[in-house]
Amino acid sequence: WKEDLTQKAAEAFLRQQQSAPSLRKLIYGTVAEDEEDEGKAGGELGGLFRVSRPDKESKRKADALDCSKFPVEAPKDWDLDEVMDSIRDCFVTGNWEADKDA
Amino acid sequence: MASHSHSLNYVGCNFLRQRLVLSTLSGRPVKIRKIRAKDDNPGLRDFEANFIRLIDKITNGSRIEINQTGTTLYYQPGLLCGGSLEHDCSPSRSIGYYLESLLCLAPFMKQSLRIVLRGVTNDQVDPSVDVLKATALPLLKIFGIDGEELELKITRRGMPPKGGGEVVFVCPVKKAVKPVQFTDPGKIKRIRGVAYSVRVSPQIANRIVDSARSILNKFLPDIYIYTDHMKGTSSGKSPGFGLSLVAETTNGAFLSAELVSNPQGEGVAVLPEDLGTDCAKLLLEEIYRGGCVDSTNQSLVLLLMTLGQQDVSKVLLGTLSPYRIEFLRHLRSYFQVMFKIEMKPSDEERKGGEKVLMTCVGTGFSNLSKTIK
Numbered sequence: 094w095k096e097d098l099t100q101k102a103a104e105a106f107l108r109q110q111q112s113a114p115s116l117r118k119l120i121y122g123t124v125a126e127d128e129e130d131e132g133k134a135g136g137e138l139g140g141l142f143r144v145s146r147p148d149k150e151s152k153r154k155a156d157a158l159d160c161s162k163f164p165v166e167a168p169k170d171w172d173l174d175e176v177m178d179s180i181r182d183c184f185v186t187g188n189w190e191a192d193k194d195a
Numbered sequence: 196m197a198s199h200s201h202s203l204n205y206v207g208c209n210f211l212r213q214r215l216v217l218s219t220l221s222g223r224p225v226k227i228r229k230i231r232a233k234d235d236n237p238g239l240r241d242f243e244a245n246f247i248r249l250i251d252k253i254t255n256g257s258r259i260e261i262n263q264t265g266t267t268l269y270y271q272p273g274l275l276c277g278g279s280l281e282h283d284c285s286p287s288r289s290i291g292y293y294l295e296s297l298l299c300l301a302p303f304m305k306q307s308l309r310i311v312l313r314g315v316t317n318d319q320v321d322p323s324v325d326v327l328k329a330t331a332l333p334l335l336k337i338f339g340i341d342g343e344e345l346e347l348k349i350t351r352r353g354m355p356p357k358g359g360g361e362v363v364f365v366c367p368v369k370k371a372v373k374p375v376q377f378t379d380p381g382k383i384k385r386i387r388g389v390a391y392s393v394r395v396s397p398q399i400a401n402r403i404v405d406s407a408r409s410i411l412n413k414f415l416p417d418i419y420i421y422t423d424h425m426k427g428t429s430s431g432k433s434p435g436f437g438l439s440l441v442a443e444t445t446n447g448a449f450l451s452a453e454l455v456s457n458p459q460g461e462g463v464a465v466l467p468e469d470l471g472t473d474c475a476k477l478l479l480e481e482i483y484r485g486g487c488v489d490s491t492n493q494s495l496v497l498l499l500m501t502l503g504q505q506d507v508s509k510v511l512l513g514t515l516s517p518y519r520i521e522f523l524r525h526l527r528s529y530f531q532v533m534f535k536i537e538m539k540p541s542d543e544e545r546k547g548g549e550k551v552l553m554t555c556v557g558t559g560f561s562n563l564s565k566t567i568k
Contacts, residue, residue: 160292
């Protein structure tokens with residue numbers, strides 16, 4: 094069973110890479126995809142007119158306010174016990190993992 | 196520095212600060228076009244022009260070209276020289292806007308930076324000086340940027356719209372940044388905060404403290420919120436009050452939240468009690484997001500990881516904000532560094548939301564302009 098360990102490891106790694114929703118792809122994108130998008134946006138109509146459809150979202154983003162704060166979009170109701178319980182173990186007063194000591 | 200390399204091109208005024216900061220550190224010129232080109236009032240705003248002046252002040256030999264309408268900016272970075280400086284910030288943005296960029300640049304100066312910044316210390320848009328003092332300075336220390344000089348002091352508090360605050364920022368220079376492995380934030384052991392009031396009744400700060408405590412005491416007994424009432428000339432030119440809270444964990448991570456009253460003559464009056472409870476809830480939201488670094492300082496930590504020595508750095512972060520995602524893209528175009536990004540789903544139920552593990556190899560950036568004594 095020892096023979097193709099490296100290959101097995103490589104396969105396992107690839108499987109893992111594919112299954113996880115790739116945040117990396119989301120952030121960095123791939124060059125091929127970008128080009129494809131651009132091709133679509135600047136499409137020509139009947140070979141004569143260019144469809145001018147400014148991308149509202151990207152326009153707004155380009156000239157948006159330069160601010161580093163990360164506002165909370167959907168505030169939770171922190172008066173509810175269930176919501177409060179969701180972060181209970183972030184505090185020293187919460188439960189500790191078995192391998193760690195207070 | 197590679198000044199002959201071709202410049203990077205961008206469109207729009209968003210992310211102006213990170214583009215200029217990264218350009219200064221990497222030595223790559225940058226050209227930004229169409230700054231508010233479709234706007235009724237096109238071109239750079241006064242606070243952006245003010246920021247560019249600040250960059251010009253801390254560098255030597257930068258070339259800045261702005262066209263007549265202010266819609267195109269070309270910036271060729273010079274060397275960071277630092278030294279003892281003063282700067283009057285534009286009151287339309289708070290000092291935090293300028294300080295965030297200075298925190299990124301200050302460790303890489305020729306001489307250690309000592310700068311006096313004047314303007315608005317706390318506003319509703321940018322991270323306040325209090326929060327940066329409590330969260331960004333410990334972060335710099337983790338990366339080996341410390342020493343007795345590292346200091347951020349509020350000598351005067353200034354609220355919008357008129358400002359009148361004053362801050363002193365001192366930062367030592369370092370030749371290189373240590374790589375870090377910071378993947379376990381630990382547990383929150385205490386919460387500290389500052390409730391401040393200027394040109395209003397000092398009792399307001401006490402009312403804020405009481406209401407904030409009533410929420411946070413359900414989680415933790417160790418809570419202390421200082422009240423800071425500045426009088427006379429140190430209280431700036433406009434009235435206002437606010438609260439900033441910082442949660443400290445056993446492993447030295449800091450998570451923060453803050454709220455400020457509406458500026459004089461704008462919006463409805465805010466009750467101090469409501470401000471206190473809302474701010475406490477914002478802190479709980481921040482704890483839910485979690486990670487080893489709070490959401491305001493994510494770019495600083497990502498930058499320092501990129502600039503570290505050629506070794507692996509790992510940091511666990513909470514949810515990535517859109518601003519940070521853009522910062523990651525910028526890091527790739529300026530430094531050719533790509534991060535390995537792993538989702539860490541919350542396996543235990545009571546430890547907040549999903550976390551993201553960021554891993555990268557530093558570029559081995561070293562501060563060439565630092566003088567050797």
